[in-house]
Amino acid sequence: xxxxxxxxxxxxxxxxxxxxxxxxxxxxxxxxxxxxxxxxxxxxxxxxxxxxxxxxxxxxxxxxxxxxxxxxxxxxxxxxxxxxxxxxxxxxxxxxxxxxxxxxxxxxxxxxxxxxxxxxxxxxxxxxxxxxxxxxxxxxxxxxxxxxxxxxxxxxxxxxxxxxxxxxxxxxxxxxxxxxxxxxxxxxxxxxxxxxxxxxxxxxxxxxxxxxxxxxxxxxxxxxxxxxxxxxxxxxxxxxxxxxxxxxxxxxxxxxxxxxxxxxxxxxxxxxxxxxxxxxxxxxxxxxxxxxxxxxxxxxxxxxxxxxxxxxxxxxxxxxxxxxxxxxxxxx
Amino acid sequence: xxxxxxxxxxxxxxxxxxxxxxxxxxxxxxxxxxxxxxxxxxxxxxxxxxxxxxxxxxxxxxxxxxxxxxxxxxxxxxxxxxxxxxxxxxxxxxxxxxxxxxxxxxxxxxxxxxxxxxxxxxxxxxxxxxxxxxxxxxxxxxxxxxxxxxxxxxxxxxxxxxxxxxxxxxxxxxxxxxxxxxxxxxxxxxxxxxxxxxxxxxxxxxxxxxxxxxxxxxxxxxxxxxxxxxxxxxxxxxxxxxxxxxxxxxxxxxxxxxxxxxxxxxxxxxxxxxxxxxxxxxxxxxxxxxxxxxxxxxxxxxxxxxxxxxxxxxxxxxxxxxxxxxxxxxxx
Numbered sequence: 001x002x003x004x005x006x007x008x009x010x011x012x013x014x015x016x017x018x019x020x021x022x023x024x025x026x027x028x029x030x031x032x033x034x035x036x037x038x039x040x041x042x043x044x045x046x047x048x049x050x051x052x053x054x055x056x057x058x059x060x061x062x063x064x065x066x067x068x069x070x071x072x073x074x075x076x077x078x079x080x081x082x083x084x085x086x087x088x089x090x091x092x093x094x095x096x097x098x099x100x101x102x103x104x105x106x107x108x109x110x111x112x113x114x115x116x117x118x119x120x121x122x123x124x125x126x127x128x129x130x131x132x133x134x135x136x137x138x139x140x141x142x143x144x145x146x147x148x149x150x151x152x153x154x155x156x157x158x159x160x161x162x163x164x165x166x167x168x169x170x171x172x173x174x175x176x177x178x179x180x181x182x183x184x185x186x187x188x189x190x191x192x193x194x195x196x197x198x199x200x201x202x203x204x205x206x207x208x209x210x211x212x213x214x215x216x217x218x219x220x221x222x223x224x225x226x227x228x229x230x231x232x233x234x235x236x237x238x239x240x241x242x243x244x245x246x247x248x249x250x251x252x253x254x255x256x257x258x259x260x261x262x263x264x265x266x267x268x269x270x271x272x273x274x275x276x277x278x279x280x281x282x283x284x285x286x287x288x289x290x291x292x293x294x295x296x297x298x299x300x301x302x303x304x305x306x307x308x309x310x311x312x313x314x315x316x317x318x319x320x321x322x323x324x325x326x327x328x329x330x331x332x
Numbered sequence: 333x334x335x336x337x338x339x340x341x342x343x344x345x346x347x348x349x350x351x352x353x354x355x356x357x358x359x360x361x362x363x364x365x366x367x368x369x370x371x372x373x374x375x376x377x378x379x380x381x382x383x384x385x386x387x388x389x390x391x392x393x394x395x396x397x398x399x400x401x402x403x404x405x406x407x408x409x410x411x412x413x414x415x416x417x418x419x420x421x422x423x424x425x426x427x428x429x430x431x432x433x434x435x436x437x438x439x440x441x442x443x444x445x446x447x448x449x450x451x452x453x454x455x456x457x458x459x460x461x462x463x464x465x466x467x468x469x470x471x472x473x474x475x476x477x478x479x480x481x482x483x484x485x486x487x488x489x490x491x492x493x494x495x496x497x498x499x500x501x502x503x504x505x506x507x508x509x510x511x512x513x514x515x516x517x518x519x520x521x522x523x524x525x526x527x528x529x530x531x532x533x534x535x536x537x538x539x540x541x542x543x544x545x546x547x548x549x550x551x552x553x554x555x556x557x558x559x560x561x562x563x564x565x566x567x568x569x570x571x572x573x574x575x576x577x578x579x580x581x582x583x584x585x586x587x588x589x590x591x592x593x594x595x596x597x598x599x600x601x602x603x604x605x606x607x608x609x610x611x612x613x614x615x616x617x618x619x620x621x622x623x624x625x626x627x628x629x630x631x632x633x634x635x636x637x638x639x640x641x642x643x644x645x646x647x648x649x650x651x652x653x654x655x656x657x658x659x660x661x662x663x664x
Contacts (some may be wrong), residue, residue: 023372027559028481029410029543030374030471031607035367040355042362044541045453045468047421051460078361086399089379089466121377134421134466141360149360211361229360 014151015109019118021140022085031120032084039140042251045076050093058174061100063189064133065107071214072137073115073193074266078212080147080202080332081139083195085120086112089134091127104131115195144200147270150229152209156271156297159207159280161194161289163242164217169255169264174206183244188295197289198268206280210270218259219313221269222303228271231302234295236313260315270275271297340433340456347441351450353472354417363417363452373473376407382425390506393432395521396465397439398446403523403546404469404600405447410544412479412534413471415527417452418444421466423459436463447527476479477534479602484541484560488603488629491539491612493621494527495574496549501587501593515576523598529621530600538612542602548593550647553601554635560603563634566627568645592637594646603629 005235013026025031035041048068050056059067069086076083088108092101112119117137137149170180180188194212201207209228213220217234225231239250251257272280277293285289298304305313341563345358354362367373380400391399401602408415420440424433444451449469502512502520512520526544532538541560545552549566557563571591573581581587604612609625616623630636637645 007435009582022474024374024478024480024577027555030376030413032374032411032473032478032617034372034475040364042356043453043468043470044362045419045421045424045455047455047457047464047466049423049457049464052423052457075361079364081362087375087377087468089377091379091381091384091464095371110349119336121375123379125379125381127381129461132379132381132423134379134462136375136419138375141357141364141390143366146356146364148356223359241428281445292507325374 001298003270012105016119019084022118022120025118025120026122030224031087033085033138033150035140038143039300040143040146042076042079042081042139042141042146043136044072044136045136048071050132056131059189060181061103062107062110065104066111066190068133068135069108069111069115069136070136070191071266073195074138074212074214077193077195077198078135078210078268079120079139079141080145080198080207080210081141081201082250083115083137083139085118085119085138087120087136087144088122090122091125091132093129095298097232115193127252134154141202145205147202147207147210149209149211149224149227152224152230152271152297154230154272154297154299156208157274157293158232158269158297159278159291160240160267160269160294161197161246161291162265162267163240163290164213164265164267165245165255165259166242167191167264168216168258169245169261171264172255174260181244183242188264191264193266194268194289196285197287200283201270201319204279204283206276206283207270207272210243212270213265213267215262216263216265217269218303218320224269225301225303229301231300231304232295233306235300235306237308238292238294240290240292257315260278337456338512344437344451348451351416352430354450354452357450357452360459364417365417365470370475372475372478373414374408374411374473374478375468376404376405376472377466377468380465382464384437388463391521394439394442397436398443398522400465400467401443401447402419402442402523402525403451403598404467406523406546407529408420408469408471409525410499410542410600411471411473412477412530412539412542413446413473414531415449415469416470417450417470419452419468422454422662423457423464425459425461425463447525453629473534477537479534479539479542481541481543481556481559484562484603484629485555486562486629486631487517487606489606489609489625490541490564490566490601490627490629491623492545492572492601492602492626493529493597493623494597494599495572495577495622496545496599496608497577497587497591497594499523500548500573500590501577501580503596504587504590511630513576515574520596523596525598526600526621529619532615532619533600533602536611536615538608539604539613542600545597545599545601547597548595548597549624550592551634556601557635561633561638563632564627565630565636565638567638569640570624570626572622572624576632588627
């Protein structure tokens, strides 16, 4: 890598856009944000490590840059917040070429543009071996419109956006050295953060609790249930699956576990009062985003998976864990 | 490492304190902050990589945890802001023992307590080899009290807190496999962020521009000069040196470069109107922090080092660069 730290920062600065709320951006010790009246500032941080969260032989650097932004913005979507700014800290491997740095930055800026966020600051250094990416996103939300995890009530419907398991299926194929269709490649390497949906669900007060699915329903939903001190019953035949996933499932029924534990769906899982069903269905049609009612919140603090037969389904594997996941094991 | 991700997060959550402004902390998709009227929210991110920024054979994990917090909080000090919250993202090596994780976390929490900040969120994962630490700090500042880098005016005095070069000298000794005195060990491994000083300089409107010295005056001051579109003349004999540094300097005059380029001083460098001298000296006495006037801001956009002889001093090495610094080279 020929460019030095300050040249790289200058290179990045030249591409940075402005924002009304961002009073101070790259170039000072800190960025500074003026938060509008009655709004709160929401923040989330993610760390993405080569060999743990991604492999450079499985993804191109442009997609990796875009995905790094999207998966962080997804946390803002899960609060119903409007994304505002990103701080990017990156450790670039010594053997990276200037072209590789550019490809990664092009992906980062494509992600920033997609979600209309500004790069407000960050940190760059070399890394002795692996690529290290740390992204902090900040967004704004009216203080009364924030959708937390602790608002689910007994009798609420449980909803999910999009389809589940596609990203997990793509990962399985990559592990087995199988090629990916365009659809699965997009679902795994170019996930979309459901930011407009999250913001609408918050703005219209339709959701009582919400999170984004990064580790799979089985792991993530348990956090929401614990926070809300409730349980849930999920009707398995209602879980939304893509045509491609269904086709593979017919060949291997065991793939179903990926729907519950595959991880990296980045879909929104939310709860809502039953009297909001028609408004949610209208929103789904208006936004052209599939929203599926998959179960309900119950008082018993447990998570039941109900089959069409009326029996309870038992998961074979455990919940996704970033310390010992199938994803991690595949990268060692 | 025996504990899983969720156990580790639970372990961390049990130690977390509250804050009035932090409306939502660990446990949701994002944290949320209510910013007081007429205040702005300031943010800074740092990435600390094992083998680049620190070596585990040179530091204990408790000190590393404390230092990780302090060097980030130092960026808030440089704005005159009050620290509020920290987001911690950490990639823990697979071979770390539970005891090592605890030592590091003890240091993190000691740092949080020292600066009265709350852990508002973060991300944990395993790292295939090296320890990776990314910290994002957030603070609050009255919108009219923020001290930026672009406010230096021709004729302003240039001031610096504490003493310079001690941390660089400690690093030099570590590279040469020499032991450290308690003083140098503290200066290198347990730096203090000058948060009360920064906040007073802002609150009393004493400083016109400010930054914290992380890369050495020669590198950092140039950013301030560029932002303010001015130059500076520094009187070298005015640069504040510790007794220990002076003693070593008498043995080896070449060590003087560490005063200008050693890095990691985490002292505050600021400019002020000459009519503020007595108030700054009073503040220095009140806070028991040495504040030294080291030069002045000039119109010519250059940085001059003036010796007592009246001649200009020429640096032999260049400015500190996180991509190719002596510090970095020492870690390869």
